[in-house]
Amino acid sequence: MLTRRTLIASALAAPAAAQTMVDLGFADNGMRTTTRDFPQKGEMILQRSSPPLLETPLSVFDAHDFTPNEQFFVRWHYPFPTSIDPAAHRLSVMGHVAKPLSLSLADLARLPRVAVAAVNQCAGNGRGLFNPRVPGAQWGNGAMGNALWEGVRLKDVLALAGVKAGAVAVRCAGLDAPLTESAPDYAKALPIDHALGEEPIIAWAMNGQPLPLLNGFPLRLVVPGWYSTWWVKMLDSIEVLARPDEGFWMAKAYLQPANPLADVSPASPAGDRVPVTVMRPRAFVTNLTNGARLPPDPFTIIRGIALGGDHGVTSVELSADNGASWLTTRLGPDHGRFAFRRFLGVLHLPRGRHAVIARARNAAGVEQPLRQNWNPSGYNRAGVEPVQVEIA
Amino acid sequence: MRALLLFLAALAAPANLVLPSVETPPPTKRLDITLPDTEGLLPERYGVSAEAANANCLACHSAAMITAQPRLTRVQWAETITKMRTVYGAPIDPADDAAILDWLVAD
Numbered sequence: 394m395l396t397r398r399t400l401i402a403s404a405l406a407a408p409a410a411a412q413t414m415v416d417l418g419f420a421d422n423g424m425r426t427t428t429r430d431f432p433q434k435g436e437m438i439l440q441r442s443s444p445p446l447l448e449t450p451l452s453v454f455d456a457h458d459f460t461p462n463e464q465f466f467v468r469w470h471y472p473f474p475t476s477i478d479p480a481a482h483r484l485s486v487m488g489h490v491a492k493p494l495s496l497s498l499a500d501l502a503r504l505p506r507v508a509v510a511a512v513n514q515c516a517g518n519g520r521g522l523f524n525p526r527v528p529g530a531q532w533g534n535g536a537m538g539n540a541l542w543e544g545v546r547l548k549d550v551l552a553l554a555g556v557k558a559g560a561v562a563v564r565c566a567g568l569d570a571p572l573t574e575s576a577p578d579y580a581k582a583l584p585i586d587h588a589l590g591e592e593p594i595i596a597w598a599m600n601g602q603p604l605p606l607l608n609g610f611p612l613r614l615v616v617p618g619w620y621s622t623w624w625v626k627m628l629d630s631i632e633v634l635a636r637p638d639e640g641f642w643m644a645k646a647y648l649q650p651a652n653p654l655a656d657v658s659p660a661s662p663a664g665d666r667v668p669v670t671v672m673r674p675r676a677f678v679t680n681l682t683n684g685a686r687l688p689p690d691p692f693t694i695i696r697g698i699a700l701g702g703d704h705g706v707t708s709v710e711l712s713a714d715n716g717a718s719w720l721t722t723r724l725g726p727d728h729g730r731f732a733f734r735r736f737l738g739v740l741h742l743p744r745g746r747h748a749v750i751a752r753a754r755n756a757a758g759v760e761q762p763l764r765q766n767w768n769p770s771g772y773n774r775a776g777v778e779p780v781q782v783e784i785a
Numbered sequence: 786m787r788a789l790l791l792f793l794a795a796l797a798a799p800a801n802l803v804l805p806s807v808e809t810p811p812p813t814k815r816l817d818i819t820l821p822d823t824e825g826l827l828p829e830r831y832g833v834s835a836e837a838a839n840a841n842c843l844a845c846h847s848a849a850m851i852t853a854q855p856r857l858t859r860v861q862w863a864e865t866i867t868k869m870r871t872v873y874g875a876p877i878d879p880a881d882d883a884a885i886l887d888w889l890v891a892d
Binding site: 477572577 | 809812817818824845847849873876
């Protein structure tokens with residue numbers, strides 16, 4: 394909906410260069426402009442210039458299983474260096490360890506190499522679609538992407554330093570820093586069991602290229618299956634903790650209601666909260682935009698992508714009757730359990746208006762609910778995303 | 786018919802596990818970027834001056850962080866100012882709160 398305030402917002406964000414308006418489908422104030430002004434980035438939806446919040450257009454997901462680096466979403470809390478020499482970069486490993494270390498990228502490269510295809514998704518992806526609305530970064534569903542990440546296992550780096558008995562968490566921080574002295578430095582403390590597991594990696598490559606600076610050059614943490622708040626960018630510090638991290642970014646921020654869907658009634662008190670961690674299965678129709686008008690056809694192709702969270706996608710089903718009946722889709726190539734999985738199906742849609750629903754299920758049997766969950770922080774959006782189409 | 790053929794063609798595509806098999810060396814070259822400055826100041830709204838909001842809010846984030854928000858109440862915006870001050874150490878002059886809020890809700 395184009396309103397006076399969205400016009401003001403777009404005028405503010407408007408450089409002289411040509412740009413496209415995008416409707417993110419929010420109840421209000423959902424118009425954004427695209428931008429090509431950011432280094433190492435192609436056309437992105439501009440959410441905020443500084444610190445940058447750049448969203449991936451939905452059409453990118455229709456065209457690629459692996460989201461191109463130049464259209465991968467960007468999210469920073471604080472300012473960060475814009476000039477980095479990877480030869481001079483050091484990763485310190487300290488705290489509750491036998492031997493503190495300062496590692497170069499060359500040091501890291503001597504460890505066993507690993508590669509994993511994994512979806513990186515902001516905990517607040519889809520926050521702008523919450524009803525009732527909540528404050529925060531007003532993302533559509535493009536604060537996510539799938540990439541092939543290459544580097545070394547976090548546990549192998551920790552083994553070099555020797556984690557001492559009694560360690561409970563591994564706090565990771567990067568080169569970004571707040572402007573004011575009293576603001577809390579961005580740091581996330583992985584539970585020790587997860588840090589010592591097979592999955593988290595320290596990555597220097599993304600889709601076969603160095604990380605774009607805006608995506609965390611020269612090193613970032615990759616925590617497959619977990620939300621991107623854990624995927625610390627410009628990683629330069631790993632501190633093993635013998636007691637829980639009570640810092641703001643662990644104890645106060647990125648907390649969700651303590652139930653798997655992070656679901657509470659808007660009218661109810663917040664209740665107990667726990668850190669956002671594992672992502673849920675989600676499916677997105679990518680070849681039809683909301684409100685599309687299509688000619689009658691015996692077979693309407695429905696195409697999209699799904700993620701499974703921490704387990705692989707096992708099925709994506711389609712419904713055009715509010716879930717009364719479901720049709721299975723054909724899944725595309727399997728890039729591993731943490732990656733996007735493409736789906737393709739056909740529906741026979743008679744003339745008229747239809748809401749096309751895609752529903753994902755993962756290997757742990759977790760299925761997308763038909764009803765959206767809600768919480769006051771706008772995290773962990775998990776329900777199906779109906780696409781309205783008209784056959785005319 | 787074309788749609789059906791496309792669909793049948795897609796059904797023939799392989800669905801096996803595709804394992805990655807690349808080995809990219811760590812980067813060695815310095816990377817320098819320049820960030821664009823594509824947002825200006827917040828504008829006057831319905832005759833309400835944005836001066837206090839511009840002076841207090843834009844040091845840490847650009848204007849779109851504010852203009853992109855859904856319609857929030859004066860109480861919600863006041864909570865946001867408090868969060869900026871207490872969590873992020875924003876040096877917002879308390880004497881400016883009322884003028885900032887006046888602008889935020891003049892919408």
